[in-house]
Every structure is written in structure tokens, then in C-alpha cells.
Amino acid sequence: MVIETATRPVVADPAPPPHRTLLAVVGGLIAGVVTIGVAELLAGLVQRFGWSSGTPSPVLAVGSAFINHTPLWLKEFATSNFGTNDKKVLLGGIAVVLFVASLVIGWISERHYAVALVLFVALVAVAALAVATRPHAGFIDVFPLLIGAVAGLLMLGWWRLQLVVNPAPAQMSSYDRRRVLILGAGGAVAAALGGFAGRALSSGARAVEQARAAFVLPKVAKPVTVPAGASVGVPGVTPFVVPGDQFYRIDTALTVPEVDPHSWSLKVTGMVDHDIEIDWDTLLSKPMIDAMVTLMCVSNEVGGNLNGNAIWTGWPVRELLAQAGPQTGADMVLSTSVDGFTAGTPLSAMTDPNRNAILAVAMNGEALPAEHGFPVRLVVPGLYGYVSATKWLSELKVTTYAKDMGYWTPRGWSAMGPVKISSRIDVPTSGTHVKAGTVAVAGVAWDQHVGVKSVQVQVDGGAWQEARLGTDATIDAWRQWVYEWPATKGSHTIAVRAVSDTGEVQTSVQAPPAPNGSTGLDSITVTVD
Numbered sequence: 134m135v136i137e138t139a140t141r142p143v144v145a146d147p148a149p150p151p152h153r154t155l156l157a158v159v160g161g162l163i164a165g166v167v168t169i170g171v172a173e174l175l176a177g178l179v180q181r182f183g184w185s186s187g188t189p190s191p192v193l194a195v196g197s198a199f200i201n202h203t204p205l206w207l208k209e210f211a212t213s214n215f216g217t218n219d220k221k222v223l224l225g226g227i228a229v230v231l232f233v234a235s236l237v238i239g240w241i242s243e244r245h246y247a248v249a250l251v252l253f254v255a256l257v258a259v260a261a262l263a264v265a266t267r268p269h270a271g272f273i274d275v276f277p278l279l280i281g282a283v284a285g286l287l288m289l290g291w292w293r294l295q296l297v298v299n300p301a302p303a304q305m306s307s308y309d310r311r312r313v314l315i316l317g318a319g320g321a322v323a324a325a326l327g328g329f330a331g332r333a334l335s336s337g338a339r340a341v342e343q344a345r346a347a348f349v350l351p352k353v354a355k356p357v358t359v360p361a362g363a364s365v366g367v368p369g370v371t372p373f374v375v376p377g378d379q380f381y382r383i384d385t386a387l388t389v390p391e392v393d394p395h396s397w398s399l400k401v402t403g404m405v406d407h408d409i410e411i412d413w414d415t416l417l418s419k420p421m422i423d424a425m426v427t428l429m430c431v432s433n434e435v436g437g438n439l440n441g442n443a444i445w446t447g448w449p450v451r452e453l454l455a456q457a458g459p460q461t462g463a464d465m466v467l468s469t470s471v472d473g474f475t476a477g478t479p480l481s482a483m484t485d486p487n488r489n490a491i492l493a494v495a496m497n498g499e500a501l502p503a504e505h506g507f508p509v510r511l512v513v514p515g516l517y518g519y520v521s522a523t524k525w526l527s528e529l530k531v532t533t534y535a536k537d538m539g540y541w542t543p544r545g546w547s548a549m550g551p552v553k554i555s556s557r558i559d560v561p562t563s564g565t566h567v568k569a570g571t572v573a574v575a576g577v578a579w580d581q582h583v584g585v586k587s588v589q590v591q592v593d594g595g596a597w598q599e600a601r602l603g604t605d606a607t608i609d610a611w612r613q614w615v616y617e618w619p620a621t622k623g624s625h626t627i628a629v630r631a632v633s634d635t636g637e638v639q640t641s642v643q644a645p646p647a648p649n650g651s652t653g654l655d656s657i658t659v660t661v662d
């Protein structure tokens with residue numbers, strides 16, 4: 134319409150209008166950043182003021198929901214490829230998906246604004262569903278996301294009116310256009326900073342750190358110490374007692390739950406004569422015991438290091454259960470974490486007077502580290518962690534296997550998880566070179582709550598040789614072992630196996646971790662120069 138344009142006052146602006154599609158895409162990205170940034174800032178505030186017991190952060194809620202719905206094959210893929218970095222990988226993945234989604238919404242918004250809006254609302258709805266279905270989610274938890282979404286939509290619409298559908302952006306002065314660009318970019322930067330501030334705000338880490346620092350280790354009648362000679366003294370072997378900050382960590386929690394012990398309590402419910410609820414101070418006033426227990430993850434591959442030994446201090450669960458009075462017919466205790474994780478443990482393992490199943494409050498003489506379940510976790514010797522070692526413990530429900538299932542059971546893992554006998558070579562590392570002469574081949578072996586009697590080593594498929602064992606501390610802990618190998622030049626393969634106190638010989642038959650723990654022998658190949 135030549136006439137139309139001619140009638141408009143032409144502002145002196147020789148620059149051509151920036152490409153509309155590019156502007157639309159940028160608008161989508163800015164709207165995306167504003168949505169997430171505002172939502173995360175508000176989520177942080179909501180948590181900081183203690184108004185939420187759920188997961189108001191949409192990013193964390195979606196991540197956690199994703200973890201909860203991860204099929205077994207994907208979980209195994211993630212653990213074997215990313216190990217304990219799987220959570221960072223997941224958050225990175227969410228960031229990429231959000232980036233692409235914002236980009237696509239912006240791009241579509243140029244031609245099909247309604248379609249873009251529908252997509253935006255659909256994404257928000259999915260995230261809102263994730264927030265609303267997190268454990269302990271309340272009404273208030275969805276508001277940060279909803280307000281973020283409104284802010285994002287306003288940004289999308291405003292940007293579009295100003296720069297994309299403005300009938301003649303060419304006639305906008307370069308000053309006005311720059312103003313819109315700066316306002317948009319500034320809004321996005323502010324929202325992003327707000328979002329990070331929100332994440333920082335939500336962390337009540339200080340309260341937890343103060344409570345941990347104030348923790349006084351309860352006196353125990355018979356303190357457990359490491360017997361002389363438990364370590365074989367070979368450099369490179371896993372420490373007999375693993376310090377908390379080196380201890381393997383496995384859980385479904387995207388962020389470490391921060392539980393203030395003073396608002397914590399533990400409920401005993403289900404098939405019991407009396408429901409019980411005890412708080413932190415009551416628990417600490419109980420007669421505590423020390424228990425040296427090697428914790429073990431069912432996902433551990435042969436030769437893997439998803440296990441660790443520690444001295445745990447706590448109150449025997451059987452005493453708490455005795456107060457509640459389990460009813461006949463019950464055969465399982467479903468323990469629940471504040472983050473919704475559950476584990477199903479045989480009731481008999483928890484009431485057994487000869488098994489140190491404890492409500493642990495300390496690890497190696499200090500309050501539990503936050504990552505390992507502060508303030509209270511379960512430790513049950515002889516069972517894989519997924520059926521026993523609930524961290525951030527909040528409830529024990531006495532029930533039956535017929536009625537209830539722990540978190541991992543519907544996800545493809547066995548309901549029962551007794552630890553399998555196994556052993557590992559820590560040194561030398563497979564694929565390395567060693568010098569001819571006497572070489573210390575050493576590692577650890579375990580068969581929790583049964584005990585390891587001997588460890589045997591085989592070189593190049595020859596006869597099994599007895600290794601020297603470190604002193605036995607308890608049947609619940611692993612044992613270090615060392616074999617003084619007379620190494621001759623060439624390439625050699627060395628395998629290890631453990632024999633239990635009951636005479637069970639570790640099998641060479643290979644089995645994957647799922648559904649109830651790996652089997653097979655660990656072996657290394659080294660070159661002797």
C-alpha cells in the first residue's frame with residue numbers, strides 16, 4: 134500500500150527493521166527466562182518463609198518427577214554412565230529442554246500466536262502437575278509457577294506488540310526499538326538473577342549446619358572401635374572406615390533435604406497396638422549403641438565402589454517397635470523419608486535382638502552429614518540400602534509385603550534385598566604397570582551379617598591362593614585383604630573371591646545388579662616390567 138506508507142510521517146531512520154523471525158525467537162527466549170526466573174525467585178521466598186513443605190521450584194519438581202518415573206533401563210544407563218553425577222546431567226537436560234521449548238514457542242508465535250500460547254500453557258500445566266504431585270505439596274506450592282507464567286506471558290505479548298506485529302516496525306525510531314530491546318533483555322537478566330537468588334534463598338543450609346554443629350554425640354555403653362590390624366596397611370586400599378565426605382552417596386533426592394531436627398519427628402504407624410511419635414530430644418535421650426556396618430548399594434557392579442563402612446550411633450529400632458507393639462500378621466516395615474522415598478524392610482530384621490538395626494543419628498562420631506540423612510536415618514546390617522537405609526527418616530509403618538511396596542520394587546527391583554557375598558581388588562589398578570618382585574594385591578571383601586572367613590586370589594587361572602585378611606571387626610563389616618604376589622614379567626590376570634563364615638564361596642557366575650544385586654568375580658589385568 135504505497136499510498137498508506139506515504140501518508141505516514143517517516144521518521145529519520147535509515148536502518149532496516151531487524152528480522153521479525155529472529156525477534157520472535159528472542160522474545161520466546163526472554164519470556165522463558167522471565168517465567169522460570171520469577172517462579173524460582175518466588176519459590177525461594179515461599180520456602181525461606183517456611184510456607185511450603187513441598188517442592189515449589191518448578192525446575193526441581195519436574196526433575197524429581199522425572200527421577201520418580203525413570204524406567205529401570207534408563208536408571209541403569211544413568212548410573213553406569215554418569216555415576217553419582219546423574220543429577221547434574223538431569224538438571225542440564227532440563228535446561229536444554231527449556232531453552233529449546235522457549236525458542237520454539239517464540240518462533241511459532243510470529244505466525245501462529247494462538248498455537249504458541251497453547252504450547253506455553255501446556256508446558257506450564259505439565260510443570261504445575263509435577264509441583265502438585267511432589268510429596269507434601271500444598272496449595273501454595275503452585276503459585277510461584279503460576280505467577281511466573283503470567284509474567285512470562287505478559288513479556289511474550291508485550292514484546293510481540295512492540296517488535297513483531299507492530300504494523301510498521303520500520304517506522305519505530307531506532308531509539309524506541311533499542312528501548313524495547315534493552316527493557317526486554319534487562320527484564321530477562323533481572324529474572325535470571327532473581328531465579329538464582331531464589332535457589333540460594335530456598336536453602337536453609339544454615340539452620341541445618343547450626344544444628345549439626347550443636348550436636349553432641351550421645352554416650353554409648355559399649356563404644357565400638359576399629360580393632361588393631363583391621364587395615365592391612367597397603368596404600369590405595371579403601372580406608373577400613375570411610376570418612377563421611379568420601380562416603381558413596383546414592384538417593385533420588387535432586388537437592389539434599391534440609392531437615393531442622395527441632396521440627397523433626399518420627400511416627401510409628403500401621404499394624405501396631407499404639408501409634409507413636411517421637412521427637413529429636415526424646416530420641417537423643419534413649420540409650421544408644423554403636424554399630425559398625427558396611428552399607429551396600431544394590432546397583433553396585435562387580436568391582437564397583439558403591440559401598441562404604443562406617444561406625445553408626447543410634448537407638449535400636451526394635452526398642453521403638455516394641456513400644457508400639459507390632460501386631461501378628463505384619464511382616465514388613467515401610468520406612469518413609471521426608472522426601473517421599475520409601476524402603477520395605479523385613480519386620481524380623483528390625484526386631485531381631487541379634488541384629489543392630491538402628492535409628493542412626495551419627496556417623497563416625499559426628500552428626501550425620503546432610504547427604505547421608507541428617508538428622509536420622511535407618512541402618513540395617515545385611516540388607517542393601519534400597520530396602521533398609523532410609524535417610525531423612527520420618528515414618529515407620531508396620532505392614533505387610535502383600536499390602537505395601539518400597540520405592541524401588543514397582544521399578545523393577547526385588548522386594549527382598551539381602552546383600553550378596555562379594556569382593557573387590559583396589560590395588561593395583563587394572564591396566565597399569567608394576568615392577569617384578571613382590572606386589573601387594575589388595576582390596577576389600579564383604580558378606581554383611583554373615584561374615585567373611587577367607588579371601589582367595591587366582592593368578593592367570595591357576596590355583597586359588599589364600600590372601601592375608603585384616604582383623605575381623607564384626608560380621609556386619611567388610612574386611613581388608615592383601616595377597617603378596619610374586620610377580621614375574623609379562624601380562625597377568627588376577628581374580629579374587631571371598632568365602633563366608635558359613636562356607637559359601639563367592640560365585641563366578643555373572644549377574645547384573647537388577648533385580649537383586651550383581652554377582653561374578655572382580656579381576657584385573659596388569660603388566661609386570
Ligand SMILES: Nc1nc2c(c(=O)[nH]1)N[C@H]1C(S)=C(S)[C@@H](COP(=O)(O)O)O[C@H]1N2
Pocket residue numbers: 380381382383384385386428429430431470471472474504505506517518519522523524525
Ligand atoms: N531418603 C532416601 N534414602 C535412601 C535412598 C534414597 O533414595 N532416598 N537410597 C537408598 C539407597 S539405594 C542406598 S544404597 C543408601 C545409600 O546411602 P548413602 O548415600 O548414605 O551412602 O541410601 C538409601 N536411603
Ligand SMILES: [Mo]
Pocket residue numbers: 383429430431432518519
Ligand atoms: Mo542403593
